[in-house]
Amino acid sequence: MKAAPLTDDLRTLYQEVILDHGKSPRNFRVVEHHTCKAQGNNPMCGDKVTVSARVSPTGVLEDVAFEGKGCAISIASASMMSEALSGQPATAAHKLFEAVHDLCTGKIDTDQAKAIVAPDLGDSIDKLASLSGVRQFPVRVKCATLPWHALLSCLDGKSQTTTEK
Amino acid sequence: MNKAIPKSQLPYDVAKVRADFPILAREVHGKKLVYLDSAASAQKPKQVIDAITRAYSHEYANVHRGAYYLSETATAAYEAAREKVRKFINAASLKEVVFTKGATEAINLVAATWGRTFIKAGDEVVITAVEHHSNIVPWQLLRDATGCVLRIAPVALDGSIDISEFAKVIGPKTKLVAVAHVSNVLGTVLPVQEIAELAHAVGAKLLLDGCQGIVHEHVDVQDLDCDFYVFSGHKLYGPTGIGILWARLELLEAMPPYQGGGDMIDSVTFAKTTWAPPPAKFEAGTPPIVQAIGLGAAIDYLNTLDRAAVAAHESALLRYAMTSLAQVPGIRLIGTAPGKAAVQSFVMEGAHPHDLATVLDRSGVCVRAGHHCAQPLMEILGVTATTRASFALYNTMDEVDALIAALRKAQEVLL
Incomplete structure (x- = not known):
């Protein structure tokens, strides 16, 4: 049977970079000598992502990694998050999440997102902006934000978090 | 005994049935709606929608109270629904039919009243x-409250x-066996007759979760030889907010009330309150009046159909779906038990069920993706989630x- 043509919003959601990170996630492991680790649950679908990180005494995220099972969106988001934040100060995580969250809900565009974060995260924003296709799929925003919730819980010293809060 | 529905020779006019369900005419994302999630909640025929509108427009008042015409009319309609x-379900007595807000509440009611008293x-x-x-979860709550033990029969x-594996977890300490009549994930029709024999042989009671069973x-209930049977209205083409607890009268009589309030009492003084007999004992407060009337209308609707023909139609849909799905590369069917009901879970290699469901939705196809409120089963099956297509009396081969x-198309997008 011949498949019907795809809609543009599906192409935007599942663009190449998302599928690439979804299928071949970077930093899919547990951080060696991690200083914190937290699991994020999405009770709606049962997806679980565990984020681990090693924070140096000076507050630098020396390494960020994740493991878990999830959809293309949550895995790609976790993968890009780990790439973006490794080597960044831990305090950058909150700002970057704010930017990603607002990109995903359609509140801001890429330029506005760049204004929220430190200048050296500009390239990361360009990449993470690929997640903003979820703005056309409101129920999927939680998939994109799940690993970020886990990371922030991890940095807060908590071991569990959920998208339902 | 679980009577097989006799094979019907009559042709089943699915187009005529579909015309009764207004929502099926709508489009989603510019595509014809293809609703394959009836196991989560079924769509409603206009006969049900009209009955609800009529009740609110012409016959609405509180029940069991007013000595006036409208209240009498509403009470009659509410009680007529109980009789339907x-x-x-061929219950022996009207007193055995308790209205609840859903199957979940019905199970919690049994756990909290019968369970807390007798376990x-x-x-x-x-x-x-x-x-x-x-x-x-209601049995885990009971376990935490009473110190009873929860045992799990394998799949x-x-x-x-x-059934021989099932028999191994039944023993002299078994007081209750609580199982699905039909699995919401796998479509498996459980061998409830044999389970009833095993349970009763050790003096245990049998509760059947009939949410899917009542549909397919x-x-x-007398033939099934169970002691409790619960189901919800909204999966049976009726409204949400209404469910049924059926139990043998002697059990209901021995059970304490679930909630206290109006309508469930015989007499109240500050010193002592005595309960109304079942089913009122378990229906504290103003009940879901119009929802009950709506469920009655859904049953009336089903009674206008040849249910044997419906069953044959649904199993033809299932057979066709299983064959068709198996031909899609990378798809693995989850749940292939013989004689199963028209519910089919599957996974697609390289595509998460959530991503699949999102792409399918853009084609107008509604399926359920996730753990189906059965996370322990997902773990046993070695998946975090599945995609599930469930078929109802209005679905078609198309x-x-x-x-x-x-x-x-999803494979093009995702793989």
């Missing part, structure tokens, strides 16, 4: 590995329940084709 349910520390409650969370990899099977076409 009684007849539909003691060390007693065993047996469930199966295929249960919905609503038939797991085979094809989704069937092997012929239910005669809709199975639409599902397959949408899945192929």
